[in-house]
Amino acid sequence: MNSRAVPEILLGVLPIALVLALWQGLTSAGMAPPSLLPPPAAVFARLAQQLADPVFLGHAATTLFRLFAGFAIAVLIGVTLGVAATGNRTVEALLRPVVRVLAPVPKIALYPAFILILGFEHASKIALVAADAVFPILLATYQGTSAVEPKLVWSGLAAGTSRRKALFSIVLPAALPSVLTGCRIGLVISCIVVFLAEMISSTNGLGHLLVYASRSFETVDMYVPLIAISMLGLALNAGFNALRARLLAGFPEQS
Amino acid sequence: MNPRLTAVPGLPPLLACLGILALWELAARVFQINGLPPAHEALRQLPAILGDREALFNIADSMRRMVIGFSLALAFAVPVGLLMGRNRLVAAFFNPLLMIIYPVPKAALMPIIMLWLGVGDASKTLVIFLGVSLPIIYHSYQGARAVEEKMLWSAAAMGMSPLQRLMRVVLPSALPEIFVGIRTGLVLALITMVTSEMIARQAGVGNILFNSLDMALYDTVYAMIVIIGALGFIIDVLFERLRAWAVAWAEPLHEIAVGTS
Numbered sequence: 001m002n003s004r005a006v007p008e009i010l011l012g013v014l015p016i017a018l019v020l021a022l023w024q025g026l027t028s029a030g031m032a033p034p035s036l037l038p039p040p041a042a043v044f045a046r047l048a049q050q051l052a053d054p055v056f057l058g059h060a061a062t063t064l065f066r067l068f069a070g071f072a073i074a075v076l077i078g079v080t081l082g083v084a085a086t087g088n089r090t091v092e093a094l095l096r097p098v099v100r101v102l103a104p105v106p107k108i109a110l111y112p113a114f115i116l117i118l119g120f121e122h123a124s125k126i127a128l129v130a131a132d133a134v135f136p137i138l139l140a141t142y143q144g145t146s147a148v149e150p151k152l153v154w155s156g157l158a159a160g161t162s163r164r165k166a167l168f169s170i171v172l173p174a175a176l177p178s179v180l181t182g183c184r185i186g187l188v189i190s191c192i193v194v195f196l197a198e199m200i201s202s203t204n205g206l207g208h209l210l211v212y213a214s215r216s217f218e219t220v221d222m223y224v225p226l227i228a229i230s231m232l233g234l235a236l237n238a239g240f241n242a243l244r245a246r247l248l249a250g251f252p253e254q255s
Numbered sequence: 256m257n258p259r260l261t262a263v264p265g266l267p268p269l270l271a272c273l274g275i276l277a278l279w280e281l282a283a284r285v286f287q288i289n290g291l292p293p294a295h296e297a298l299r300q301l302p303a304i305l306g307d308r309e310a311l312f313n314i315a316d317s318m319r320r321m322v323i324g325f326s327l328a329l330a331f332a333v334p335v336g337l338l339m340g341r342n343r344l345v346a347a348f349f350n351p352l353l354m355i356i357y358p359v360p361k362a363a364l365m366p367i368i369m370l371w372l373g374v375g376d377a378s379k380t381l382v383i384f385l386g387v388s389l390p391i392i393y394h395s396y397q398g399a400r401a402v403e404e405k406m407l408w409s410a411a412a413m414g415m416s417p418l419q420r421l422m423r424v425v426l427p428s429a430l431p432e433i434f435v436g437i438r439t440g441l442v443l444a445l446i447t448m449v450t451s452e453m454i455a456r457q458a459g460v461g462n463i464l465f466n467s468l469d470m471a472l473y474d475t476v477y478a479m480i481v482i483i484g485a486l487g488f489i490i491d492v493l494f495e496r497l498r499a500w501a502v503a504w505a506e507p508l509h510e511i512a513v514g515t516s
């Protein structure tokens with residue numbers, strides 16, 4: 001860390017403090033009625049109170065479960081298909097047009113179909129999360145694995161490794177930085193989508209709490225799940241970065 | 256695949272569409288699920304929807320909001336991103352705030368924004384604007400940061416003012432990266448559009464989609480999914496054309512089509 005870092009952190013805190021100050025100012029000046037914009041102190045007090053409440057934590061746990069289940073499925077499918085497309089030309093020829101058609105489709109529009117087929121429980125939400133997160137992971141894996149230095153593979157093959165083994169023990173590790181970039185994008189997407197899915201149809205989870213609060217005009221309770229999901233996203237991102245730093249310990253530094 | 260087949264432009268995606276429809280038809284017939292009508296029954300609804308004045312009006316309405324929100328985001332996000340990329344202090348100022356906002360689902364702000372601005376156009380357009388801005392800011396920032404310093408020095412030596420350098424050196428060289436952000440933004444705009452209309456059920460394609468779900472008009476639900484999917488695909492194809500034209504000189508970037516909402 002250099003000497004310029006400290007003022008820069010302060011500079012970064014400034015807009016956040018400004019937003020909070022504006023928020024506080026609007027409420028205490030009476031410009032915004034508390035039913036529309038509750039004072040920040042009330043929201044954060046409520047958040048602290050909720051974070052100690054097992055019911056709220058239960059909702060958060062449900063959201064997390066759906067998030068990770070969907071994300072895990074997306075990683076599994078995305079990485080497998082991405083590696084297979086690099087390793088096999090037939091797979092690539094089949095996969096490429098399908099991805100070309102399906103990737104730009106807004107997956108949230110598929111949600112009614114998932115509800116109709118999989119029901120209102122966990123499965124439809126997990127399916128939506130997986131459908132949304134799989135494409136960035138698949139594309140990043142494919143791009144990463146197809147950019148791997150061919151000499152690495154040739155050496156492996158010359159040393160007697162089978163093609164399939166070379167794919168998973170040489171190509172995939174070599175493409176890890178790209179795969180992890182895809183995974184991080186997929187993780188943020190999962191975080192967002194699981195919340196939306198719960199808002200649309202659910203009886204539990206953080207998204208449901210927001211919709212429930214909005215239907216009963218509990219304005220303070222509307223802000224709490226939003227802050228919670230933002231914190232969750234930040235925590236997941238930080239955790240992912242730590243994991244990434246460990247996994248990529250031997251790779252050249254990347255921004 | 257036969258190389259002669261892949262040589263025809265547009266044929267592989269068309270075959271993929273047909274393949275997906277065939278799979279759908281097959282799955283519906285094999286599993287006989289109540290909630291999954293066969294593909295042909297859903298497709299039969301398409302002319303009815305596309306011939307209905309009100310539905311067309313709704314679709315146009317959605318597109319109008321999306322275009323407005325997207326254009327505003329573009330006008331706002333690109334300059335901010337470029338300035339962040341060229342100035343450490345601007346970057347240090349905005350980065351933490353953007354990091355906090357990034358994981359918030361923008362469409363989830365809809366219930367709160369509705370309290371302030373009502374259920375009409377303003378709140379939906381604002382949500383689209385918010386959703387689209389972030390990826391464009393991020394990619395403009397990355398693009399501007401990667402500009403070759405020597406080019407800026409040369410431009411300065413030629414007597415260009417800082418504003419001229421920004422417009423004539425930084426902007427063009429960041430353009431390929433900006434287009435990556437725009438593509439992400441387009442996907443997002445579409446998602447946010449559908450989601451916001453679904454939360455504020457008043458008009459638009461998201462409204463038709465989820466109202467027909469509530470009324471158990473399953474054929475219409477699936478037909479709307481096909482229409483929204485086709486919209487996404489068409490927008491993507493048009494974007495690719497535009498990009499190929501605008502940054503034909505650039506090496507194709509490694510890009511990851513991202514969809515967040």
